[in-house]
Amino acid sequence: MAQLILEQVTQQFGRHVAVADISLHIPDGEFWVLMGPSGCGKSTILRTVAGLLPVQQGRIFFGDRCVNHVPARERDVAMVFQNYALYPHMTVAENLAFGLKMRGVPPQERQRRVQWVAELLGLTNLLTRKPGQLSGGQQQRVALGRAMVRQPQVFLLDEPLSNLDSRLRDQTRTELKRLHQEFPTTTLYVTHDQTEAMTLADQLVVMHQGRIQQIGSPQHLYQQPANKTVALFLGHPPMNILPARLFPGVPPTVEVGVRPENIAITSPEKSDLRGRVVIVEPLGQVNLVQIEVAPDLLVWVKTRQNPLVREWVGLVIPKEAHYYFDIATGLCQMLMSI
Ligand SMILES: Nc1ncnc2c1ncn2[C@@H]1O[C@H](COP(=O)(O)OP(=O)(O)O)[C@@H](O)[C@H]1O
Numbered sequence: 001m002a003q004l005i006l007e008q009v010t011q012q013f014g015r016h017v018a019v020a021d022i023s024l025h026i027p028d029g030e031f032w033v034l035m036g037p038s039g040c041g042k043s044t045i046l047r048t049v050a051g052l053l054p055v056q057q058g059r060i061f062f063g064d065r066c067v068n069h070v071p072a073r074e075r076d077v078a079m080v081f082q083n084y085a086l087y088p089h090m091t092v093a094e095n096l097a098f099g100l101k102m103r104g105v106p107p108q109e110r111q112r113r114v115q116w117v118a119e120l121l122g123l124t125n126l127l128t129r130k131p132g133q134l135s136g137g138q139q140q141r142v143a144l145g146r147a148m149v150r151q152p153q154v155f156l157l158d159e160p161l162s163n164l165d166s167r168l169r170d171q172t173r174t175e176l177k178r179l180h181q182e183f184p185t186t187t188l189y190v191t192h193d194q195t196e197a198m199t200l201a202d203q204l205v206v207m208h209q210g211r212i213q214q215i216g217s218p219q220h221l222y223q224q225p226a227n228k229t230v231a232l233f234l235g236h237p238p239m240n241i242l243p244a245r246l247f248p249g250v251p252p253t254v255e256v257g258v259r260p261e262n263i264a265i266t267s268p269e270k271s272d273l274r275g276r277v278v279i280v281e282p283l284g285q286v287n288l289v290q291i292e293v294a295p296d297l298l299v300w301v302k303t304r305q306n307p308l309v310r311e312w313v314g315l316v317i318p319k320e321a322h323y324y325f326d327i328a329t330g331l332c333q334m335l336m337s338i
């Protein structure tokens with residue numbers, strides 16, 4: 001195992017800059033998640049670390065060793081893709097052992113490691129089956145197992161759960177977290193799914209248009225987003241962004257952000273901010289309520305209260321729940337004297 005370092009990595013396709021000035025320092029054994037919308041450069045970073053794309057600018061280190069010129073085969077990384085391909089004519093056991101065989105690991109050691117990983121992933125009873133006889137979730141576990149069995153220095157996963165149905169995705173996500181706690185391999189995990197990102201990451205790297213927006217623990221990024229992009233990316237429903245004019249005394253050069261769970265509903269005469277309930281979506285424990293506070297201005301509220309559709313309500317937002325975003329730059333200003 002090893003720490004993984006990226007120093008000012010920039011990658012272009014022709015004239016298109018896919019990722020710019022990416023610097024990461026992932027300590028040995030940590031699980032980091034790269035997150036951002038489709039096309040923001042996540043896979044490009046992973047493929048560059050794996051050695052599938054040559055480094056154009058910057059440097060990559062595994063431990064103390066610069067691997068810029070080390071070919072992919074010799075980098076000792078294991079990568080799991082969204083579209084994993086198992087060998088259809090081989091059994092699960094053979095699929096798991098294949099990479100080890102190619103690397104010249106002796107048969108006894110191969111068998112030992114295959115058994116170990118099969119037990120970990122609940123594949124022991126499936127070892128003699130072929131991929132065609134497995135469910136999607138089982139196949140995905142084999143794909144993960146095939147990477148884990150190598151015991152690589154660095155583990156790279158590119159949206160590995162996105163082909164699974166939601167129940168299986170939840171299960172496998174929990175499983176991954178447990179596995180990493182037991183065997184902390186340095187991991188860089190790519191997803192655009194915020195639940196995966198929030199639940200798995202030691203540190204979360206939010207990307208947008210090829211650039212890092214912010215790095216921090218999921219909680220830190222949720223509570224102290226550096227800018228509007230990060231704020232809008234984490235949280236469901238997303239943070240409400242409201243014009244300053246709704247808040248007396250707030251300078252017009254900023255917008256006000258408020259998370260749906262920080263708004264309370266009251267009777268209309270008890271607040272200066274009022275609106276009509278448009279939609280109520282019950283989630284069981286809470287309701288997602290959409291309220292029209294001005295023409296074409298909808299606010300999401302996450303609440304245990306049960307307002308009625310078309311009801312007039314007041315909204316209460318404690319001052320400490322406000323975020324202020326500079327309209328010109330999108331930067332979050334946490335402390336403003338108003
Ligand atoms: N092989 C390629 N040739 C040209 N452009 C590419 C290639 N791979 C990726 N890109 C472009 O680089 C950008 C980042 O892509 P990618 O890293 O795949 O994003 P993500 O994984 O975040 O969806 C996108 O604009 C994409 O179109």
Ligand SMILES: [Mg+2]
Pocket residue numbers: 042043044158
């Ligand atoms: Mg991708």
